[in-house]
Amino acid sequence: MNALADLQRFLNTSIIGQSEFIQQLLVALIADGHILVEGPPGLAKTRAVKTLASGIQASFHRVQFTPDLLPADLTGTDIFRQESGEFKFQPGPLFHNILLADEINRAPAKVQSALLEAMAESQITVGRRSYGLPELFMVMATQNPLEQEGTYPLPEAQLDRFMLKVNIDYPGAIDELKILALNEQEAQKQELEKPVPLTKETLFEIRQEVMQVKLAPQLAQYIVDLIIATRGQNSALAGFKQFIEYGASPRATMALARGARAKAWLEGRDFVTPDDIQTLAYPVLRHRLLLTYQAQAKGMTSDAIIDKLIEQVAIG
Structure with missing residues (x-):
């Protein structure tokens, strides 16, 4: 479909020198899968998924994973409402359509288990109740291979829930010059022309066509x-x-x-x-x-x- 082709062109224009990564990001999107991206800092991993989200009529949230992160920081929690005298569930970031889990290996096992349930079953459990996630739900997680201090290896069961793992590396000299030119263009507030956002309905139709x-x-x-x-x-x-x-x-x-x-x-x-x-x-x-x-x-x-x-x- 033209809408997705326009989105792919826009991503390749915004994220220079990572065409293979862009293609695999779109493969995960239209194949209804999650993606794990590993590469050194500064290679536009975060920028790529934010740009992707901006090209889809979908909600987006970024979570910076840290050692002190709690499961409730992802799932949400029950909050007591004094006016009604009852607990009401306050949804967390997992209820967005596209979630960027930045430096996922910095979070401890309890947080990983909460994310695993979401990725595996499209639901989360808080207390005695389970809550379904949106029909469009995609996790893109990043890992920095250069730093090992303060990190937790991802369990094999969770790794298996990622459809793809993409390794990205530094761009070549020609692409780096293009990146410099793009940076100067953005510094002058010259925004790239964005494509018409892809609707969820169109995306679901594409997924049917893929099958x-x-x-x-x-x-x-x-x-x-x-x-x-x-x-x-x-x-x-x-x-x-x-x-x-x-x-x-x-x-x-x-x-x-x-x-x-x-x-x-x-x-x-x-x-x-x-x-x-x-x-x-x-x-x-x-x-x-x-x-x-x-x-x-x-x-x-x-x-x-x-x-x-x-x-x-x-x-x-």
Whole structure:
């Protein structure tokens, strides 16, 4: 649809040098998934999601995660109303459509568990009552890989709830010059022309169209073969077992299929190609593979393991 194409162009104009990140951010949006973004400070992670939210008729909230954050700071809490003599629930930031969880790994386990329920079940629980979240609900979380002091590793169950994990790096020299020019333009109050905001109804229609994108049976089998290989259950690829302690869950299978369909839709196709699957394999799998000590000792990364998977798992 033209509205989403306009939004993508606007994002690429506002966030320079991160076109792959922008595409995967939109993949998560139209595939109804959450996204985890890791990269050094100053790479426009926060700016990207704020710009995305400004292009959608949806409510947005940013929460800076800190070690003293409490679950109620996300979920909301029951407040006693003296005039009525009753408790009334005051909703928290989780009731917005798009939530930016900045530096998510700085919050302790209790806060993570509150966020996990929201991401997993689209509801939160306060006291004895549960409250449903909006139909449009997306979490974009950021992590800074450079600082480890005062951080809490995310539990594997929560990592698995993120459809994609995107690693971003510094832009090149040409893009950095463009960033400088854009900064000067904004300093002079020369705002970029914003597209017509995407309505929620249009977004839901797009999500329905994405699920109609054709996934050929042999490509569906290819997705399953990739996931099964991460668990060492394919006898022809048993060598991966020495590198992967725990493989990807069926949730990764569904995420890879949805993500491949969304990428195809964004590129104007009504069918999935092997390239769609291979491109999305990295953000879908990199946070779901728990590497063995042997792999870590050899300096192997999840992306290196995924390279080998793509090399060795045959299509069809």
